[in-house]
Amino acid sequence: MDDTSIQAIEISLFLEALYQRHGYDFRNYAKASIKRRVLTLAAIHGQTVADLIPRILHDDGFVTEAIAQLSVPVSEMFRDPIVFKTLRETILPLLQTYPRINIWQAGCATGEEIYSLAIILEEEGLLERAQIYATDINDIALRKAEDGIFPVRYLPEYERNYKNAGGKTKLSDYYVANTEFMRLHERLRRKIVFAHHNLVSDGVFCEVQLILCRNVLIYFNNDLQKKVLELFHKSLVRHGFLCLGTRESKRAVEERQLFAAINRNCMIFQKKGGEL
Ligand SMILES: C[S@@+](CC[C@H](N)C(=O)[O-])C[C@H]1O[C@@H](n2cnc3c(N)ncnc32)[C@H](O)[C@@H]1O
Numbered sequence: 001m002d003d004t005s006i007q008a009i010e011i012s013l014f015l016e017a018l019y020q021r022h023g024y025d026f027r028n029y030a031k032a033s034i035k036r037r038v039l040t041l042a043a044i045h046g047q048t049v050a051d052l053i054p055r056i057l058h059d060d061g062f063v064t065e066a067i068a069q070l071s072v073p074v075s076e077m078f079r080d081p082i083v084f085k086t087l088r089e090t091i092l093p094l095l096q097t098y099p100r101i102n103i104w105q106a107g108c109a110t111g112e113e114i115y116s117l118a119i120i121l122e123e124e125g126l127l128e129r130a131q132i133y134a135t136d137i138n139d140i141a142l143r144k145a146e147d148g149i150f151p152v153r154y155l156p157e158y159e160r161n162y163k164n165a166g167g168k169t170k171l172s173d174y175y176v177a178n179t180e181f182m183r184l185h186e187r188l189r190r191k192i193v194f195a196h197h198n199l200v201s202d203g204v205f206c207e208v209q210l211i212l213c214r215n216v217l218i219y220f221n222n223d224l225q226k227k228v229l230e231l232f233h234k235s236l237v238r239h240g241f242l243c244l245g246t247r248e249s250k251r252a253v254e255e256r257q258l259f260a261a262i263n264r265n266c267m268i269f270q271k272k273g274g275e276l
Contacts, residue, residue: 010049011038017056022063024137025200026070028224034070041069064139072219073109073141076154077171078116078161079214080246083266085166087117091241091268092124095209101130102208104235106199107216108134111145111192112158115174116165117212118188123168127191133206135197146194148184152177199228204235211236214245214267217252225252233258236271243268 012027015034019025026034042049055062078084095101101121105114114134121127136142155171162171175182197205199216211232217225229252232242242259244267253259259269 011035014038014049014052017053021057024067028221029219030221033219037070041066068138068140071138073138075109075112077112077158078165081161081164084116084120086263086266088120088124088166092126098209101126102206103130103132103210104205104208105134106213108136108145110141114192115184115188118191119174130191132192134192135195137198139196142194148189149181152180152182207237208235209237210241212243217248229256233271238273240271
C-alpha cells in the first residue's frame with residue numbers, strides 16, 4: 001500500500017473519531033476539500049493525521065479548534081451583489097404580505113452576509129417585521145458574527161458591492177468605524193439570533209419564509225446535499241424561498257423536484273406545491 005492510501009485511511013479514521021467522540025459528522029463532505037483541511041490542521045500543529053486521532057479522542061479543548069479549521073468560515077458583505085439585488089427586487093416584495101417574516105441563514109460563518117441581508121430588509125421597510133436566525137457549526141465564527149465587528153480594510157469592496165446590490169443610501173449609515181474596525185449598528189444586530197446548528201445531524205431549526213445557505217453545500221457530497229435540501233424543504237413555509245450559492249449544483253436542487261427555480265443564475269428557488 002502506498003503512502004497516499006495510508007493517508008486516506010488515517011483521514012477517514014480521524015473523521016470517524018471526530019464523529020463518534022463529538023458527534024460532528026464530516027464523513028460525507030466532499031473528499032478533496034476535507035482532505036486538504038485535515039492536512040492543514042495537522043500541519044498547523046506540526047503533527048501527522050494519525051497524531052490527531054488521540055487528540056480528538058482525549059483533548060476536549062481541541063475539538064472547537066478542529067471544527068474551526070475544518071469548516072471554512074470565509075464570508076464577505078454583499079458577495080455576488082446581483083443575488084442581493086434580485087432578493088431585494090424579486091423576493092422581498094413577495095414577503096411583504098407576511099405580518100412576520102422568519103429568515104434562516106444556514107452556515108453564516110462570521111456574519112457578513114446576514115448583516116447585508118438585514119441592511120436590505122431595513123431599506124425595503126421589512127426589518128422591524130423580520131426575525132432572522134443565523135446558524136453555523138463553527139462557534140468561534142459565531143461569536144465573531146454576534147459581535148458584528150469587521151476589519152475596515154475590506155470596506156472599499158463592500159461599498160462597491162453594496163452599490164451594485166442596489167444600495168439606497170451609503171453603507172456608512174450602517175456602521176461606526178475607527179482606523180481598524182467597523183461595527184455594525186445595534187438596530188441590525190438585535191434582529192439576528194445567532195445559534196449553533198449542524199446541518200448534517202440536527203433537525204428542522206424553525207419554520208421560515210426564506211432560507212439563505214450560500215457556499216455551504218459545495219463542501220458536501222451528493223448524498224449529504226440531498227439530505228440537507230430535504231431539511232430545507234421541511235423548514236420552509238408553503239411557497240417559501242431558498243437561496244443557494246452561485247457555485248452550487250443546480251442539478252442537486254432540481255432533480256428531487258422539491259423546488260422550482262425562480263432565478264437559476266442567482267440560485268433562488270421556491271418550495272414546490274400549489275399556486276402563489
Ligand atoms: C464558506 S462559509 C459560507 C459563509 C456565507 N454563507 C457566505 O457565503 O458568505 C461556509 C460555512 O458553512 C459552515 N458549515 C460547514 N458545515 C456545516 C454544517 N454541517 N452545519 C452548519 N454549518 C456548516 C462553516 O462552518 C462555514 O462557516
